[in-house]
Amino acid sequence: MMPIEPRFLSENPYFYGLGLPELDSIKRLFSEERSDRGEIILLEGEPTDRLFFVAMGVVKLFRVSAEGKEQTLELVRPGGAINEVPVFDGGPNPASAQAMGPALLYIISKTDLESILRDYPRVALNVVKVLASQIRHLVSLVEDLSFRHVIGRVAKILLEHAGDGTRPGQRLTQQEMAAIAGTAREVVGRSLKTLEERGIIKLEHHRIVVTDKEALKQITNAQY
Amino acid sequence: MVEAPLIDRTKCDGCGLCVNVCACNVLILVDQIVTVIEVERCDWCADCEAVCTTGAIICPFEIIIQD
Numbered sequence: 001m002m003p004i005e006p007r008f009l010s011e012n013p014y015f016y017g018l019g020l021p022e023l024d025s026i027k028r029l030f031s032e033e034r035s036d037r038g039e040i041i042l043l044e045g046e047p048t049d050r051l052f053f054v055a056m057g058v059v060k061l062f063r064v065s066a067e068g069k070e071q072t073l074e075l076v077r078p079g080g081a082i083n084e085v086p087v088f089d090g091g092p093n094p095a096s097a098q099a100m101g102p103a104l105l106y107i108i109s110k111t112d113l114e115s116i117l118r119d120y121p122r123v124a125l126n127v128v129k130v131l132a133s134q135i136r137h138l139v140s141l142v143e144d145l146s147f148r149h150v151i152g153r154v155a156k157i158l159l160e161h162a163g164d165g166t167r168p169g170q171r172l173t174q175q176e177m178a179a180i181a182g183t184a185r186e187v188v189g190r191s192l193k194t195l196e197e198r199g200i201i202k203l204e205h206h207r208i209v210v211t212d213k214e215a216l217k218q219i220t221n222a223q224y
Numbered sequence: 225m226v227e228a229p230l231i232d233r234t235k236c237d238g239c240g241l242c243v244n245v246c247a248c249n250v251l252i253l254v255d256q257i258v259t260v261i262e263v264e265r266c267d268w269c270a271d272c273e274a275v276c277t278t279g280a281i282i283c284p285f286e287i288i289i290q291d
Contacts, residue, residue: 037247057244058275075275077241100271101244162287171284174270185274202290205268206227210289 004030004106008055012079013130017122026120029112035059035099042083042097049110051087054078057103061095069194072186073141075100084131087113141184153181154191155219158201162210195219228263229272235280242272242281251281 009015009023018026032055035041042048044063052059059076073095076082082097087110108116117124157177161170174192178185192208195201200216202209210216229250238256248265251258251272258281260266270283 037245058241077275077277100275101241101246103244158287162289164289171286173273173282173284175273175279175282176284189270203285205266206283207286207288210287213289 004032005055008053008079008106012053014081014123014126016126018120022120026116029116030106030108033105033107035103035105037099037101039099039103040096041099041103041105042093042095044094044096045092047092048083048086050107051084051110051113052082052097053106053108054080054082055104055106058100059103059105060098060100062098063095069190071190074137081130084127084134088127088131141186150181150183150187151191151194152220153183154188155195155200155216157181158195158208158210159213159216159220226264226266227268228260228266229281229283231258231260232280232282233257235278237278237280239277241275241277245271245275247271 004027006023006027009018009027015023015026035057041052041059054076055078057078059080059082060072061074061076061082062070062072064070076097083093085091086093117127154177157172157180161172163170172180174188175185178188181188192201192203195216196203198215200210200212200219202211236257238253238258240253240258242258243251243253247269248262248267250260250262250266252261253259258272268283272281273283276282
């Protein structure tokens with residue numbers, strides 16, 4: 001087993017409140033793996049018996065619908081875990097995980113994790129808090145993913161902020177569009193892709209070109 | 225002029241996540257602040273904006289209506 005960075009554990013929400021001797025004994029249970037950009041780390045639906053933490057880089061958690069549409073659920077940054085749910089409930093991975101850039105992962109087996117939870121009740125409490133926070137995030141995302149309403153709001157934003165040839169259009173980031181629409185950035189991204197697939201807009205580098213204004217208006221006005 | 229992601233140097237904390245995820249190798253850290261190089265290679269995927277926790281790098285879209 002490769003030794004891991006000591007700071008990783010002391011700064012990790014799972015292990016808050018533990019002293020140095022405890023952290024020292026826990027860190028020996030971890031191993032490390034590296035992933036290349038784009039590499040799939042975990043597949044939705046597969047079983048897993050190891051918990052992965054991101055130590056360096058960013059890992060995207062996503063699901064793919066039956067129609068092949070990808071929905072990003074979360075971007076996991078250093079310090080975050082990518083697959084607590086299947087490790088704790090024994091079920092298959094609810095989402096796939098992909099490295100967005102070169103990534104370093106610290107891994108612990110389910111068996112070793114369970115022994116930590118038994119030996120250090122403080123860790124169990126910390127895990128509960130982390131999971132509760134994730135539930136809160138997912139509840140919000142579920143609400144946002146009443147998707148057909150959101151795409152109408154995104155369409156309205158595009159119409160309201162577009163330039164008309166006599167004046168330049170307002171420049172908006174996806175985050176700003178999400179804030180205006182009252183939704184998550186990931187949902188705005190998917191809405192824009194859907195509008196592009198329908199031929200209503202074109203995404204060109206730093207521009208969103210509305211190619212079918214009437215269709216965009218209809219989406220804005222549609223009642224779902 | 226080729227558009228480049230906009231950087232607010234006062235917000236950048238040098239975490240380097242944007243550099244890590246940039247598939248076009250457009251970004252580097254200079255003195256722990258993100259800097260755009262090779263701007264013509266940027267495909268405006270906006271992954272850098274997505275992973276930034278401080279809002280230091282953004283990729284705003286201009287919205288226009290095609291006649």
